Amino acid sequence: MKRIRNPQSAVCNGVTAIIMAAGKGTRMKSDKSKVLHEVAGKPMLGHVIDACHAAGVKDIVLIAGANYPELKEFTKTAYPSGNIKIVIQKKQIGTAHAISTALKAKLKFDEAILILSGDVPLIEAATIKGAIKEFTTENPGGIILTSKVENPFGYGRIVRDTHGFVESIVEQKDATPEQQEIDHINGGVYIFNRDYLKKYITLIKMNPLKKEYYLTDIAGIMAKNGIKIRPKTVPYAEVAGINDRVQLMEAGKMKNKKTLERFAKDGITIVDFDTVFIDENVSIGTDTVIQPFTVIKGSSRIGKGCNIGPFAHIRPGTVIGDNCRVGNYVEIKKSTLGNNTYVSHLSYIGDAELGSNVNIGAGTITCNFDGFKKHKTIIGDNVFVGSDTKFVAPVKVGKGAVIAAGSVITEDVPADALSVARARQVNKEKWALKRRKK
Ligand code: UD1
Numbered sequence: 001m002k003r004i005r006n007p008q009s010a011v012c013n014g015v016t017a018i019i020m021a022a023g024k025g026t027r028m029k030s031d032k033s034k035v036l037h038e039v040a041g042k043p044m045l046g047h048v049i050d051a052c053h054a055a056g057v058k059d060i061v062l063i064a065g066a067n068y069p070e071l072k073e074f075t076k077t078a079y080p081s082g083n084i085k086i087v088i089q090k091k092q093i094g095t096a097h098a099i100s101t102a103l104k105a106k107l108k109f110d111e112a113i114l115i116l117s118g119d120v121p122l123i124e125a126a127t128i129k130g131a132i133k134e135f136t137t138e139n140p141g142g143i144i145l146t147s148k149v150e151n152p153f154g155y156g157r158i159v160r161d162t163h164g165f166v167e168s169i170v171e172q173k174d175a176t177p178e179q180q181e182i183d184h185i186n187g188g189v190y191i192f193n194r195d196y197l198k199k200y201i202t203l204i205k206m207n208p209l210k211k212e213y214y215l216t217d218i219a220g221i222m223a224k225n226g227i228k229i230r231p232k233t234v235p236y237a238e239v240a241g242i243n244d245r246v247q248l249m250e251a252g253k254m255k256n257k258k259t260l261e262r263f264a265k266d267g268i269t270i271v272d273f274d275t276v277f278i279d280e281n282v283s284i285g286t287d288t289v290i291q292p293f294t295v296i297k298g299s300s301r302i303g304k305g306c307n308i309g310p311f312a313h314i315r316p317g318t319v320i321g322d323n324c325r326v327g328n329y330v331e332i333k334k335s336t337l338g339n340n341t342y343v344s345h346l347s348y349i350g351d352a353e354l355g356s357n358v359n360i361g362a363g364t365i366t367c368n369f370d371g372f373k374k375h376k377t378i379i380g381d382n383v384f385v386g387s388d389t390k391f392v393a394p395v396k397v398g399k400g401a402v403i404a405a406g407s408v409i410t411e412d413v414p415a416d417a418l419s420v421a422r423a424r425q426v427n428k429e430k431w432a433l434k435r436r437k438k
């Protein structure tokens with residue numbers, strides 16, 4: 001068997017990744033391609049591609065089916081400079097057929113082939129790296145990621161020989177009652193030597209029950225030919241497969257928990273892991289407290305010592321400075337808050353720039369949308385905004401200004417001015433008393 005070039009190099013030049021994503025995803029019952037459904041704010045396929053990239057695997061071949069237009073659009077937008085080649089598998093007749101289709105395409109394949117499933121999104125870059133290292137140094141014919149699980153139902157089961165190598169993989173439908181007891185599942189992530197893969201994949205026969213060509217059959221074929229395939233055990237969260245929306249939800253929670261644990265270990269207090277959802281690319285400074293029922297999206301940035309929530313919704317494009325407070329029922333979208341700025345209750349701040357030491361009263365709303373376009377609200381440092389103010393954007397408020405409660409601000413406010421933009425109050429003496437006497 002040939003050795004892989006540059007086994008120690010950080011960028012794995014000797015590895016081509018193939019991501020299988022052509023399946024119909026019937027169990028999702030969706031008009032949208034399964035692999036584009038989001039897990040913790042990112043399409044499943046995006047998680048898989050990002051993990052490859054982070055592991056140093058740059059050559060990626062994606063197998064698409066009827067979802068080709070969608071997948072092409074996604075990769076073009078999300079990875080404009082990425083080296084992602086798409087191969088079309090016209091008929092979805094199994095994972096082995098998918099891989100053969102890719103191997104037959106006029107593309108360059110490195111000596112190690114990393115196979116991933118578009119619906120196994122939580123695989124970690126470090127695990128991929130570790131598996132590649134094991135493959136290049138130990139030189140087995142293949143590595144299959146596996147996990148020991150409580151409920152293996154639905155997954156392929158890993159049958160081992162007496163030395164612990166993979167003897168075969170049996171799918172749920174073909175497993176004998178005894179094999180169904182095996183709690184080590186096939187994670188759907190593999191590394192194979194290219195030449196062995198090309199040779200033995202041709203020997204896979206159609207599964208008589210499902211009328212599909214199973215890639216998993218290659219394990220038994222290789223083993224019979226004396227090729228050693230190592231099972232590599234990883235945490236279940238990394239190889240949890242998503243076939244339906246219950247698993248979609250569960251995977252989202254697993255991913256979220258990992259993200260929250262990372263924040264917690266980095267010095268951020270998250271009061272309740274069960275009700276806080278934070279996308280993985282968010283950044284948060286130390287000693288910030290995230291209260292329950294808070295959602296933080298996209299690549300938003302939050303400074304140190306802030307208090308966010310409860311019930312706060314921070315949407316993409318938000319940058320919050322240090323020592324800020326974003327309180328209950330506050331939504332912030334694509335806005336910047338300087339240091340020590342407070343938006344404490346019941347507000348919508350969208351497309352706005354707020355300076356430092358700004359106090360936004362309860363119920364303040366930036367009216368950013370005119371029905372056609374979005375407009376900006378710019379509020380300078382040290383501005384005090386009374387409760388229930390509406391800013392009809394585009395509008396600017398100069399530094400140090402005070403806005404009277406209940407104002408509808410449609411024109412710019414000069415620095416240090418008081419702006420009152422509401423009807424004057426009229427008190428009619430004894431009016432109520434007279435009405436009662438009628
Ligand atoms: C597969 C494995 C199973 C493993 C599980 C891990 C096989 C036969 N079984 O089962 O052992 O435990 O994954 O999650 O491989 N696909 C194509 N073309 C096809 C068929 C599928 O590209 O013709 C793609 C799908 O889009 C999907 C992946 O391959 O991303 C896996 O296919 P799926 O049908 O979901 O296989 P499972 O039944 O989950």
Ligand code: CA
Nearest residue numbers: 119241242243
């Ligand atoms: Ca699957």
